[in-house]
Amino acid sequence: MTLDWDNVLEKYRDGAEIDSLPGAATLSVSGADEEKIYVKHRLWKDSLSRTNLERAIEMVSAGTMTRIAADFIDQYRTIIADERPTTAATVLKDLGYLD
DSSP: OOOOHHHHHHHHTTOEEEOOOTTSOOEEEEEEOSSEEEEEOSSOEEEEEHHHHHHHHHHHHHTSSOSOHHHHHHHIIIIIOSSOHHHHHHHHHHTTSOO
16 A cells, blocks of 8 residues: 555645544644645644655554554654654545554
């Protein structure tokens, strides 16, 4: 399984509201381009890199990272990057890659 970036662009290019994980704050995607998904919260704005998300999905597919969103967060932070791991899990769950 690979991250379908065309689907990411179709879904998020013009922004979207995403259901948050339990305990997480409401999240909005403000857009997406060829390299990043742009996200915002009431207190901050940031982005998720395509490279890191693709690497995470490759590892999920290989079974070296979990598909369970709540457990994925710590693995993402430790193995991939300390790049908004809860946000990454929320987005990947919204896209159907995590449970």
